[in-house]
Amino acid sequence: MSELIKEINLRRAKRALSDKKIPQETIQRLMTAATYAPSCFNNQSWRFLLLTDDAALKKVHESLSGGNYWVKKAPLVVVTATKPDLDCRLSDRRDYAHPIAGFDPLKVKEAFRIPDEFIVITLVAIGFPGDESALRDKHRELENSARDRKPLEHVLCFNRWAFKSSQN
Ligand SMILES: Cc1cc2nc3c(=O)[nH]c(=O)nc-3n(C[C@H](O)[C@H](O)[C@H](O)COP(=O)(O)O)c2cc1C
Numbered sequence: 001m002s003e004l005i006k007e008i009n010l011r012r013a014k015r016a017l018s019d020k021k022i023p024q025e026t027i028q029r030l031m032t033a034a035t036y037a038p039s040c041f042n043n044q045s046w047r048f049l050l051l052t053d054d055a056a057l058k059k060v061h062e063s064l065s066g067g068n069y070w071v072k073k074a075p076l077v078v079v080t081a082t083k084p085d086l087d088c089r090l091s092d093r094r095d096y097a098h099p100i101a102g103f104d105p106l107k108v109k110e111a112f113r114i115p116d117e118f119i120v121i122t123l124v125a126i127g128f129p130g131d132e133s134a135l136r137d138k139h140r141e142l143e144n145s146a147r148d149r150k151p152l153e154h155v156l157c158f159n160r161w162a163f164k165s166s167q168n
Helices: 002-010 024-034 054-061 066-073 105-112 137-143
Strands: 047-051 076-082 119-126
Touching (some): 024 076, 047 054, 054 076, 066 119, 105 119
Antiparallel strands (some): 047 076
């Protein structure tokens, strides 16, 4: 547990990536670890499309929003997709497929012929640490900044719903 908390404390959204290729064996280990994530009824509703060759990476670059220019350095981009009937659809809108992120999922689906019933949830850019000078000022500052989070009392309450309406 204490090891896990240490790792979580260290994790940051790092954007200064090197374009150094990732060994196949490292990719296997990473993706095996990814599949150990918990899932509803162990449905494992994720489908990962790994992009490592230049032509495939170029195609995904076309889908990125401007602020995600830094993803273009990544030697590996993982497109993560699901479709609702692969996972749990439970009462009260507990539908386990909620996409967010700075790219156009329709462009990704078109470029890689991903069937329409799949929802592209996210892109994961993976690479070794790289040169921060390639980052825009805002991202360079974030790279080594203190972690920015809401005060705990804004996101946590005990025993009764005590959030102010502005915090809902
Ligand atoms: C669902 C999700 C989508 C995100 N999308 C982007 C993104 O498109 N571009 C980006 O640079 N960072 C993205 N991030 C990273 C967040 O901006 C980052 O986690 C947040 O600012 C907190 O920084 P920290 O993770 O270093 O604590 C995303 C994070 C999550 C969980």
